[in-house]
Amino acid sequence: MKYGLFPGCSLMGSSREYGESLxxxxxxxxxxxxxxxxxxxxxxxxxxxxxxxxxxxxxxRVLALAEAAGLGExxxxxxxxxxxxxxxxxxxxxxxxxxxxVAAIIEMPCTGSVKILNVLDLLAPLASNGLGAKVVRPFxxxxxxxxxxxxxxPAEIARVDRVEDPQAMDALMRTIGAEPVDWAFKVECCGxxxxxxxxxxxxxxxGRILDDAARRGAEAVIVACPMCHSNLDLxxxxxxxxxxxxxxxxxxxxxxxxxxALGLDREALGLHRHxxxxxxxxxxxxxxxxxxxxxxxx
Amino acid sequence: xxxxGVFVCHCGENIGATVDCxxxxxxxxxxxxxxxxxDYKYMCSDPGQNxxxxxxxEKRLTGVVVAACSxxxxxxxxRRACAEAGLNPFLCEMTNLREHCSWxxxxxxxxxxxxxxxVRVLVEKVKRNRPLHPIRVPVTKTALVIGGGIGGIQAAxxxxxxxxxxxxxxxEPSIGGHMAQLSETFPTLDCSQCILTPRMVExxxxxxxxxxxxxxxxxxxGFIGNFVARIRKKARSIDEKACTGCGLCTxxxxxxxxxxxxxxxxxxxxxxxxxxxxxxxNKPVIDRERCTYFTKGKCRLCEKVCxxxxxxxxxxxEIISVRVGAVVAATGYQVKETDFFPEYxxxxxxxxxxxxxxxxxxxxxxxxxxxxxxxxxxxxxETVVFIQCAGSRDPAKGxxxxxxxxxxxxxxxxxxxxxxxxxxxxxVFYMDIRAGGKMYEEFVRRAIEEDGVRYIRGRVSRIYERxxxxxxxGADTLLGARPVEIEADMVVLATAMAAxxxxxxxxxxxxxxxDPYYFLSEAHPKLRPVETATAGIMVAGACQAxxxxxxxxxQASGAAAKVVGLFSQDELSREPVVAVVNRTAPPVWSTxxxxxxxxxxxxxxxxxxxxxxxxxxxxxKTVARVNTGVCQGCGTCVALCRSKSIDLQGYTNEQVYAxxxxxx
Numbered sequence: 001m002k003y004g005l006f007p008g009c010s011l012m013g014s015s016r017e018y019g020e021s022l023x024x025x026x027x028x029x030x031x032x033x034x035x036x037x038x039x040x041x042x043x044x045x046x047x048x049x050x051x052x053x054x055x056x057x058x059x060x061r062v063l064a065l066a067e068a069a070g071l072g073e074x075x076x077x078x079x080x081x082x083x084x085x086x087x088x089x090x091x092x093x094x095x096x097x098x099x100x101x102v103a104a105i106i107e108m109p110c111t112g113s114v115k116i117l118n119v120l121d122l123l124a125p126l127a128s129n130g131l132g133a134k135v136v137r138p139f140x141x142x143x144x145x146x147x148x149x150x151x152x153x154p155a156e157i158a159r160v161d162r163v164e165d166p167q168a169m170d171a172l173m174r175t176i177g178a179e180p181v182d183w184a185f186k187v188e189c190c191g192x193x194x195x196x197x198x199x200x201x202x203x204x205x206x207g208r209i210l211d212d213a214a215r216r217g218a219e220a221v222i223v224a225c226p227m228c229h230s231n232l233d234l235x236x237x238x239x240x241x242x243x244x245x246x247x248x249x250x251x252x253x254x255x256x257x258x259x260x261a262l263g264l265d266r267e268a269l270g271l272h273r274h275x276x277x278x279x280x281x282x283x284x285x286x287x288x289x290x291x292x293x294x295x296x297x298x
Numbered sequence: 299x300x301x302x303g304v305f306v307c308h309c310g311e312n313i314g315a316t317v318d319c320x321x322x323x324x325x326x327x328x329x330x331x332x333x334x335x336x337d338y339k340y341m342c343s344d345p346g347q348n349x350x351x352x353x354x355x356e357k358r359l360t361g362v363v364v365a366a367c368s369x370x371x372x373x374x375x376x377r378r379a380c381a382e383a384g385l386n387p388f389l390c391e392m393t394n395l396r397e398h399c400s401w402x403x404x405x406x407x408x409x410x411x412x413x414x415x416x417v418r419v420l421v422e423k424v425k426r427n428r429p430l431h432p433i434r435v436p437v438t439k440t441a442l443v444i445g446g447g448i449g450g451i452q453a454a455x456x457x458x459x460x461x462x463x464x465x466x467x468x469x470e471p472s473i474g475g476h477m478a479q480l481s482e483t484f485p486t487l488d489c490s491q492c493i494l495t496p497r498m499v500e501x502x503x504x505x506x507x508x509x510x511x512x513x514x515x516x517x518x519x520g521f522i523g524n525f526v527a528r529i530r531k532k533a534r535s536i537d538e539k540a541c542t543g544c545g546l547c548t549x550x551x552x553x554x555x556x557x558x559x560x561x562x563x564x565x566x567x568x569x570x571x572x573x574x575x576x577x578x579x580n581k582p583v584i585d586r587e588r589c590t591y592f593t594k595g596k597c598r599l600c601e602k603v604c605x606x607x608x609x610x611x612x613x614x615x616e617i618i619s620v621r622v623g624a625v626v627a628a629t630g631y632q633v634k635e636t637d638f639f640p641e642y643x644x645x646x647x648x649x650x651x652x653x654x655x656x657x658x659x660x661x662x663x664x665x666x667x668x669x670x671x672x673x674x675x676x677x678x679x680e681t682v683v684f685i686q687c688a689g690s691r692d693p694a695k696g697x698x699x700x701x702x703x704x705x706x707x708x709x710x711x712x713x714x715x716x717x718x719x720x721x722x723x724x725x726v727f728y729m730d731i732r733a734g735g736k737m738y739e740e741f742v743r744r745a746i747e748e749d750g751v752r753y754i755r756g757r758v759s760r761i762y763e764r765x766x767x768x769x770x771x772g773a774d775t776l777l778g779a780r781p782v783e784i785e786a787d788m789v790v791l792a793t794a795m796a797a798x799x800x801x802x803x804x805x806x807x808x809x810x811x812x813d814p815y816y817f818l819s820e821a822h823p824k825l826r827p828v829e830t831a832t833a834g835i836m837v838a839g840a841c842q843a844x845x846x847x848x849x850x851x852x853q854a855s856g857a858a859a860k861v862v863g864l865f866s867q868d869e870l871s872r873e874p875v876v877a878v879v880n881r882t883a884p885p886v887w888s889t890x891x892x893x894x895x896x897x898x899x900x901x902x903x904x905x906x907x908x909x910x911x912x913x914x915x916x917x918x919k920t921v922a923r924v925n926t927g928v929c930q931g932c933g934t935c936v937a938l939c940r941s942k943s944i945d946l947q948g949y950t951n952e953q954v955y956a957x958x959x960x961x962x
Contacts, residue, residue, distance in 0.1 A: 184763075
């Protein structure tokens with residue numbers, strides 16, 4: 001199945017490994033990506049705090065380009081980009097004159113026909129549809145599935161099953177052999193963009209998240225957002241100073257966990273790029289895609 | 299020639315602000331057959347009705363069209379006025395200019411034009427109206443009360459004390475309802491059971507009341523004054539007459555690990571059980587889904603120990619048919635489930651409980667005998683957090699409405715906790731405190747000022763367990779939305795009040811309308827709060843909307859007064875809107891060909907067969923006849939009749955076609 005891909009800025013820089021692992025797992029899941037040609041920044045937090053039209057025009061241009069390239073479904077791995085794109089689509093759909101103004105700014109029509117998916121939207125259907133059979137090395141770890149803010153909120157944008165207790169990532173983790181822990185911080189804020197201006201606050205907020213995950217016996221925190229990852233991983237020295245002790249729990253992307261279960265190489269998944277080392281001694285390999293694995297899945 | 303009068307009502311601003319009523323009256327005056335057409339601010343008022351009466355007399359009107367609100371609201375008013383002026387009331391009809399026009403459109407010339415069209419339609423109909431006469435029907439002076447909680451008990455006792463028979467049906471093995479589960483009641487803190495149980499006994503012993511517990515309404519047929527209720531008396535698996543209520547069976551039953559619904563899941567009960575010691579009737583019932591004999595085929599221990607030989611494993615459900623004249627629905631409420639806010643951890647953390655569970659913890663008859671012990675480890679909780687609006691007033695995730703009783707019971711809970719645990723700390727998170735009621739506000743102030751309950755205005759975002767304690771994260775919005783974190787030993791959720799399970803099925807059996815939350819709808823929110831739109835069926839208590847005990851009791855007495863009022867007459871008159879099979883002169887006698895398609899189509903079994911015979915007794919033909927006592931005037935037979943031999947009185951084909959043609 002072919003999908004459009006809008007990598008966004010993070011996947012080209014601080015979260016290269018997210019993009020690498022997403023592209024790495026795609027072939028074995030029967031997914032093909034086509035990058036949106038000539039894409040631009042979604043505007044992120046900066047645009048919508050300064051100028052409403054700019055904050056709509058930037059994502060609208062990406063959507064218009066995807067539309068022009070004939071991409072019916074667009075995968076947006078970064079949850080901040082995802083929220084901006086969906087928010088723009090929603091606002092433009094509700095206001096025809098705004099849609100015309102934005103179209104004039106970007107000098108392109110934008111009908112809003114593209115279906116926008118985040119990585120969970122893309123992968124969740126696989127949990128009950130054949131992913132289990134493809135697992136060659138079950139990721140048999142206790143994991144804390146961390147959704148953060150943007151994968152669950154605002155409710156009318158994210159459209160998850162249970163806003164305060166989403167389940168999609170948990171189901172995926174179970175499918176690849178992991179055991180999601182029941183914990184309290186799966187949708188709490190990591191501190192997000194305060195990473196730069198108020199690192200102390202991020203240390204406190206992210207510290208609570210990692211502290212609870214560790215208390216519940218999680219061996220890894222699973223994320224699907226570059227911002228969350230950066231705060232939980234990159235800001236670890238500040239977090240450890242705040243907690244007053246070392247905290248070594250690795251934070252990996254859902255695509256990396258899937259990649260490991262699918263038997264892919266560490267480096268191909270970018271697991272060597274994390275600041276907090278993410279080592280998962282390999283368990284025994286099971287027969288790939290065999291009937292036994294299929295039964296396990298069911 | 300028809301002489302029709304048209305009376306256009308402004309309904310204050312309701313119609314007058316949107317529709318140009320003077321123009322409507324003027325235009326209607328030009329319609330063929332209309333000899334009088336006026337508008338007035340309040341046609342339903344006494345001067346308004348007099349305008350109609352005077353016009354009937356002076357202009358010798360043969361028909362009246364009142365263009366006003368819904369006929370549901372005022373048709374009886376205007377028909378009565380016409381009758382007083384000597385016009386047959388069925389020659390008066392109402393056009394609904396309010397719901398059908400002014401409330402749903404903007405003020406434009408098109409709206410006024412539509413109003414004129416709506417009147418035109420009715421003028422054409424009324425020209426073809428015939429005088430009709432009400433049908434007299436007898437009244438069965440027995441009331442059916444559905445639900446044996448405090449609402450049902452009050453209604454049953456009031457009706458029975460007025461000298462009428464009552465049949466009470468209760469789904470559970472005992473009457474008493476939720477009130478029997480409560481510890482103490484606000485705002486007086488009197489013991490709930492102490493004031494309720496004498497009433498329960500009174501119901502059981504009253505000579506006018508027949509009590510069916512562990513029973514449900516199977517179906518209700520008929521109409522006001524003449525219902526037939528079929529009641530399913532579920533198999534109790536004991537012979538109630540033989541059973542002495544000694545309780546030996548419940549003591550010896552080996553299967554004792556079944557969560558007790560009466561204790562809101564905080565205690566256990568055996569498979570053969572009496573819900574609580576003060577149950578009425580104090581006769582056990584076997585829970586067949588849990589009983590070892592019924593599930594595995596072995597045990598029969600209760601049969602061995604019963605000194606009265608009252609155990610009946612082979613007992614079957616029994617269907618009892620009773621004739622009743624009126625019905626009071628008092629089916630109460632249930633505590634809404636908590637699954638929609640997983641962030642509060644109900645079901646995951648044993649010390650996060652609902653308000654109803656707290657009642658059982660605080661009750662002297664509860665699982666802890668009234669001692670404040672938390673469910674997980676039986677320790678006395680040192681800090682308790684109460685969360686109001688846990689589901690109520692939450693359009694995003696819960697329900698839109700206010701459950702009304704939570705502010706008061708939470709204040710009571712916090713107060714009871716502080717009375718029982720003097721060194722304990724009680725916190726209440728609230729949005730607003732809604733304490734409207736006699737001595738209610740004073741009660742809440744007492745909790746805050748005398749009993750030291752700490753009220754925090756704000757919502758709780760999350761509860762999670764850390765080192766055996768519950769961390770409650772919230773915000774204090776009176777202190778600039780400052781985050782608040784409280785380590786609690788127990789959390790009590792003021793969960794919402796929802797319609798009781800099966801409310802929708804019951805409403806459909808009773809043919810009563812209900813709202814999106816399955817609360818039964820009253821006939822008028824202000825002026826007919828205890829009747830439903832279905833004649834003869836009343837509502838009482840929380841099945842209509844969330845209510846506390848005083849309000850439930852007041853409404854139940856109101857419903858009882860309506861029933862007693864109905865029973866004060868020996869006969870009722872009902873509208874003659876029924877189907878009739880035509881009769882013509884010999885040799886045709888009737889155009890009915892006797893196909894009896896109508897018999898199959900009638901949902902009320904109102905079609906009978908009539909043999910037409912000549913004077914010397916020779917059978918000419920068999921035709922259909924409508925039993926006017928049973929016919930509900932739905933018109934299905936009219937639509938299906940192949941020879942167009944059936945017509946609905948008051949809505950004949952001729953009249954309806956004339957209405958349609960008036961718009962052409």
